[in-house]
Amino acid sequence: MEPLLSGVAMVQLNNTVAEVTQRIIERSSSLRADYLRQVAEDHSNRPERGKLSCGNLAHGFAACGEEDKNSLRLMEASNIAIVTSYNDMLSAHQPYAEYPDMIKQAMREIGCTAQVAGGVPAMCDGVTQGQDGMELSLLSRDLIAQCTAMSLSHQMFDGVLALGICDKIVPGLLMGVLSFGYLPALFVPAGPMESGLPNKEKQRIRQLFAEGKIGREELLQAESDSYHSAGTCTFYGTANSNQVVLEAMGLQLPGSSFVNPSNPLRDKLTVETCHQMARITALGNDYRPVGEIVDERTMVNATIALLASGGSTNHTMHLVAIARAAGIILNWDDISELSAAVPLLAKVYPNGHADVNHFHAAGGTSCMFRQLLAGGFMHADAKTSWGTDFGDFTQQAFLDNDKVVWRESPEIPLDLEVLTTVDNAFSTEGGLRLLKGNLGRGVIKVSAVAAEHRIVEAPAVVIEAQDDLAALFESGQLNRDCVVVVRFQGPKALGMPELHKLTPMLGILQDKGYKVALVTDGRMSGASGKVPAAIHLVPEAANGGLLAKVIDGDVIRVNAVTGELQFIGEINELEARAASPQPDAGQRGCGREYFAVNRDNISNAEQGASFLFGGV
Structure with missing residues (x-):
């Protein structure tokens, strides 16, 4: 019709x-013209x-x-x-x-x-x-x-x-x-x-599980009621x-x-x-x-x-x-x-x-x-x-x-x-912002972050695998203001996995009244929630990024209001440090060995994280 x-x-x-x-x-004029010429040529020459x-x-x-x-x-x-x-x-x-x-x-x-x-x-x-x-x-x-x-x-x-x-x-x-x-x-x-179990209720139950207040059976039931x-x-x-x-x-x-x-x-x-x-x-x-x-x-x-x-x-x-x-x-x-x-x-x-x-x-x-x-x-x-x-x-x-x-x-x-x-918009601007500073460029989603949580300046807690956060959380070492840095998660390092295992723990810390943020060269995706997360950082740690030189205790500022991502201190001192080596992980098992050529040739996140288009 x-x-x-x-x-x-x-x-x-x-x-x-x-x-x-x-x-x-x-x-785009030159590149677009070349593409359209190719389209016309392909159409003319198709069998x-x-x-x-x-x-x-x-x-x-x-x-x-x-x-x-x-x-x-x-x-x-x-x-x-x-x-x-x-x-x-x-x-x-x-x-x-x-x-x-x-x-x-x-x-x-x-x-x-x-x-x-x-x-x-x-x-x-x-x-x-x-x-x-x-x-x-x-x-x-x-x-x-x-x-x-x-x-x-x-x-x-x-x-x-x-x-x-x-x-x-x-x-x-x-x-x-x-x-x-x-x-x-x-x-x-x-x-x-x-619609199944409301998403807010699912989030609440996930957080209760992270706090150890409910068991796996209750969590699985909630997940099943959501994805049903x-x-x-x-x-x-x-x-x-x-x-x-x-x-x-x-x-x-x-x-x-x-x-x-x-x-x-x-x-x-x-x-x-x-x-x-x-x-x-x-x-x-x-x-x-x-x-x-x-x-x-x-x-x-x-x-x-x-x-x-x-x-x-x-x-x-x-x-x-x-x-x-x-x-x-x-x-x-x-x-x-x-x-x-x-x-x-x-x-x-x-x-x-x-x-x-x-x-x-x-x-x-x-x-x-x-x-x-x-x-x-x-x-x-x-x-x-x-x-x-x-x-x-x-x-x-x-x-x-x-x-x-x-x-x-x-x-x-x-x-x-x-x-x-x-x-009568919910906000006069969209939900995504660009962050820039001496640590590089990244993206933050602020549409779910309350205004009072959009500026965090605190000492870094550096980890190189998302699983490492659980032990720190359970021991109480994170009961303070902190910027959790998860590095070597970018396209070249690991293929840029999502890091949602961190979300319930960081959410609990924020609910306790601590100033908390995440900085990573990995992803959080569309489910990014209430904790400010500076993600997709370029250059990534595995490709010359200064994130590889950050150590525990370095003060980092994540300001989603002004679009600032900064190491607070003498930048020359940070640049002079030796970079931490990339962990020997993510290269073999579960088929990952077959994708080494993809990781080796992939562009950075700002260029689309593509091994088909190595740069623009």
């Missing part, structure tokens, strides 16, 4: 948004099915049914690639089991075909949290991009439907798809699980940030991200996505190649949606890498400058008590985009894979007599404690 015309009047673009966008355009040898084509459709074979022989109908991250261990991806058959049937209904072009790995940070496998998590993103490119390399296809939701999977899929930028692309979500069915986890971490970002980029149907797997609308939206894909291939008159959709305006819209919703810090790396895949140079200064100008409109756990189901019920992405567009914070004229342009992404899907219909989202959110207006 064709979308309605947008109900948001064109308004003047915010000055900061306009200036940052123009700066990105100018900085059209009609020009494939009979042997090539026969191999390509040998396993198809007769109906699909006949369609592929005609050469006049589109054949769509399905690239899937399905596995049945992960709740978010388990619903994808039935999607290929559903997609194939939807395409047949309009005289087209679809084939599973390939699968990509899909690992869960929630399962590997604190385990050796977590050290492969970030590295998996670029591997997924490579697997996606491999899946499309048969060049039998006229478009791509990408099945992915969680952490590194969506960025990796998108990076891989952008290497085939002449193809149109849409992402197909599967939706979040329905098929679907994405309901807190606002990287997985659900991915969904907001995809909609902001116009690569997923508006308002489709947070429809539960059990909702009848879910399957209808999947069918609608298939039909839209057929409309935008090069075989029709509305060709929309993904390499043209993802431009500088699109990347700014994605960044603003992330900031306004209080999204995942992981995207300070993912957005940089995605942009680079499209020939665009986005950096942390851009993100920080936009964050200072963009209002925070959502309070979803860990930034509030609500989960993504509550956010969706309050108006969701479509209503939030309406507010941002009306305030001049997003590019209404950005290209999209659905609708006329991004101005149409203020609409929501509903079922009417078993058909998908589109209606304008509410002008005012339906629950102002979860989703608010630009005029």
